[in-house]
Amino acid sequence: MTNVAIVGTQWGDEGKGKVVDLLSENADLIVRFQGGNNAGHTLVVDGQSYALHSVPSGILRPGKISVVASGVVVDPEELILEIKALTQRGVRITPENLKISEKAHMILPYHRLLDALREGAKGGLKIGTTGRGIGPAYEDKAARTGLRLVDLRNPAALAGKIKLALREKNCLFEHLYGQKPLNADDLTKRAVSWSAFLTPFLTDTYLTIQDAQGRNRNILFEGAQGVQLDVDHGTYPYVTSSNPTAGAVAVGTGLAPKDLQNVMGLVKAYTSRVGEGPFLTELSDDIGQKIRDTGLEYGTTTGRPRRCGWLDTVPVRAAVKLCGIDRVAVMKLDVLRGLDELKIGTKYLLDGREIDWVPADLDILARCRPVYKTVPGFAEDIRGAKKLEDLPRAARVYLDLLEELLGVPAALISVGPDREATIVLHQYF
């Protein structure tokens, strides 16, 4: 009995949905610990595709408990829609198999509006957020002016809290952005209408997790986004407002840090990034377009085309250290099929000197050039591979190089979108 955190080592979209779904077969609890509905985890089960945003991917496995812990920011309106849509497709969701932290902060309509207005006002300096109100919601949490889901239990107090929050927000909407103010009574009515649906799911999930840990249950912590989008360790300010690093498991769930036993880092066999910000190995040519088309690299949450490029191991090595990653899952290896040669970024060249870190100063980072190692590509369809020996030699050479550069072994290799298209090398549970 153990626990494992799944984290993205790049800029998100590494394929966490698929891996969490696979590992959840033998997990008892599946826990989201940070981020919000900016995440979009795509799972293909029995040929059916599901895009999950706030609900943990474990929900598709009957008999498991899915937890949205306190480190997550929750948009109640969107969450209700997501639960209803899944229910309509036959997924059973009850307060027994979905537990939502009452301490989790709410994303309210004014957060979404502020996110959009700020991005619009930034022009060329925009971050390219998902527009879900994530940043403004985390800001209010840190400023101690946020509303938590527990507030839905007390409609009388809710009205006063919304009024107070809108005093400040409306000042910005009217005087900075020239918008109409939001009406506190309307918003209160909306919030009260969420209450009956959501309150049965609310609980102190810290207790759920501690209880499961105490009983030696298998717990899977499902990260969202990726380490390079971490507000402390990523390419600031082109980051999200939470910590997708493994350290956030403890903070965001209430598990003691020393009790986290395994960390698996997801590495896409290439790199993609959605939104603005530095991307040294980006390919703005036909190869980049081929990867985008073959890998269906269009945002699950926003539909935006993702920027694509070669695998850059400099930031991924940092992620391995930052998160204590013991094994990696190599995702979407099949997408690289048909390229004559494959490149992997090994170091950066800064003013004629090789460096092995991502400079915090984005102007210095802009002066860095990736150093590549080039290996032959493979032409074979690898989607049916079940073991390493089924892979063509060139694909194995690529994988060996990747493991060597990252300094950790692979736990699994994903060779296609289906659950079955996976080479499993290590079982955590």
Ligand code: IMP
């Ligand atoms: P926000 O999280 O919506 O504030 O967006 C901040 C940055 O993180 C933007 O570049 C987004 O495109 C990126 N981002 C947020 N969530 C995800 C995700 O789940 N996958 C990939 N990129 C994301």
